[in-house]
Amino acid sequence: MWKFRTGTAWRDVPERYGPWATLYTRFCRWAADGTFDRMLRAAQAKADAAGDIEWLVSVDSTVVRAHQHAAGARKGGSVTRPSAGPEAA
Template sequence: MVEAIIWRFRTGSPWRDLPAEFGPWQTAWKRHRRYSGDGTWDKIHAELLSEADSVGKIDWSVSVDSTVNRAHQHSTNLTRDTGGPVELQESAQGAC
């Protein structure tokens, strides 16, 4: 089942496209969901990190970039706050 879950995430395929040799996709999905909920994946990840760190295979240096990218004003479909009157989205009775 772990190989089926790894295959699914490596390929980015939907669960329903899991090859038949891995068994029913529902079984792999349920196992992945259970492991995610009970913390099994977190424990596996922590153990792998610990082992890799103990043999010096992890470079813990961090690069921080403070670049800010802004979208053009026309690239969004959100309304702009122009400081004018705002239309309330509630009934007239609720506004009182």
């Protein structure tokens, strides 16, 4: 958890936690085998039983970022192309 809280590289994890390569290998194994998912579900179940979780969710689109190229329309406007289908009468 220290590594992700600080945003540091694996090689910079303090020695008190053990060799960085061992930590990385264990992290990858736990991520692959679902250990973190099980830990999260257990923590959520415990907090839910204690009434510590509010399950109401609100999504506010003002915090959802769009890709930089999705910011506006094409420059010069759109070109209207004739349809290849039959004419509308």
